[in-house]
Amino acid sequence: xAGVSQSPRYKVAKRGQDVALRCDPISGHVSLFWYQQxxxxxxxxxxxxxxxxxxxxxxxxxxxxxxxxxxxxVSTLKIQRTxxxxxxxxxxxxxxxxxxxxxxxxxxxxSGTRLTVV
Amino acid sequence: LAKTTQPISMDSYEGQEVNITCSHNNxxxxxxxxxxxxxxxxxxxxxxxxxxxxxTNEVASLFIPADRKSSTLSLPRVSLSDTAVYYCLVYNSGNxxxxxxxxxxxSVIA
Numbered sequence: 001x002a003g004v005s006q007s008p009r010y011k012v013a014k015r016g017q018d019v020a021l022r023c024d025p026i027s028g029h030v031s032l033f034w035y036q037q038x039x040x041x042x043x044x045x046x047x048x049x050x051x052x053x054x055x056x057x058x059x060x061x062x063x064x065x066x067x068x069x070x071x072x073x074v075s076t077l078k079i080q081r082t083x084x085x086x087x088x089x090x091x092x093x094x095x096x097x098x099x100x101x102x103x104x105x106x107x108x109x110x111s112g113t114r115l116t117v118v
Numbered sequence: 119l120a121k122t123t124q125p126i127s128m129d130s131y132e133g134q135e136v137n138i139t140c141s142h143n144n145x146x147x148x149x150x151x152x153x154x155x156x157x158x159x160x161x162x163x164x165x166x167x168x169x170x171x172x173x174t175n176e177v178a179s180l181f182i183p184a185d186r187k188s189s190t191l192s193l194p195r196v197s198l199s200d201t202a203v204y205y206c207l208v209y210n211s212g213n214x215x216x217x218x219x220x221x222x223x224x225s226v227i228a
Binding site: 004033035040041042043044045048056091092093105106107108109110111112 | 162
């Protein structure tokens with residue numbers, strides 16, 4: 001597609017529920033990133049894939065967070081047993097280059113999934 | 119990674135040139151400077167990046183002095199639609215994903 005697509009756009013989850021957030025990156029982009037953005041704050045790095053390999057997951061806040069990109073394209077961010085502090089916008093970005101590099105055109109971000117845990 | 123410091127907010131009238139300065143005193147030799155723009159309910163959008171001197175594209179100009187300890191994003195003749203948060207980032211050309219700060223919230227007033 002022309003851009004990075006994320007679904008759902010909005011998700012309301014009851015505390016304790018599991019959620020799965022999907023990211024469709026730009027076709028052919030090697031790198032894929034997940035960020036978490038709280039209200040009024042900048043995006044915070046969660047995890048990074050190069051093709052299907054998860055090279056950095058240092059930003060995942062707890063073992064309740066899990067991400068995968070099994071075929072090197074679509075990625076899913078899963079949050080188990082959601083808690084209120086998980087409420088945020090989850091942003092996915094992709095980049096043509098590998099190695100976390102931005103390349104000439106930078107990262108392309110999706111519009112995010114707004115997760116509200118009640 | 120070098121820490122960046124930029125104003126929390128700025129106001130401007132339509133039609134004015136806006137300059138947002140970012141300091142990055144600890145920038146390393148192989149670090150680049152990049153700027154992103156974020157509108158409400160959207161993800162950040164890449165604006166411009168550079169290493170030194172001046173870079174210009176159809177959206178903005180980026181001025182980087184010789185010591186590279188700061189950079190200035192220049193937006194010519196802003197309009198209401200330029201109201202957004204602008205992030206200055208320093209990144210290593212190696213393997214480090216982008217690290218965002220809080221950015222500068224620009225409000226353009228009619």
